[in-house]
Amino acid sequence: MGARIWAQHIFHVQGVGSQIHDTGSGDTAISWICTWYFVGVRLLRGRVVEPASIGRRPHYQTLSAWLRFTIRLTLGIGMISYGVAKLLPMQMQPPGSRTE
Numbered sequence: 001m002g003a004r005i006w007a008q009h010i011f012h013v014q015g016v017g018s019q020i021h022d023t024g025s026g027d028t029a030i031s032w033i034c035t036w037y038f039v040g041v042r043l044l045r046g047r048v049v050e051p052a053s054i055g056r057r058p059h060y061q062t063l064s065a066w067l068r069f070t071i072r073l074t075l076g077i078g079m080i081s082y083g084v085a086k087l088l089p090m091q092m093q094p095p096g097s098r099t100e
Helices: 002-010 030-057 061-087
Strands: none
Touching: none
């Protein structure tokens, strides 16, 4: 809601473009402004609020190791499944082969 008001007053988005409505693709001016508003708020929080409290927190070495492991495993599974999908003709038949 805050991004919509922000978009209307700062970017002067008027009419249909200033309303949040379902288009099926989400490719509207207000959707992009809301997305970048959210990203900006998160970045601001990460740059201002988090460093102030970082001295009081313990180091998360075990959590960091598990996060790296999870990311590597997810990427590995994704790359292997992509390779298998390209290697085996599961989606479409090769050109010239007709089944009738």
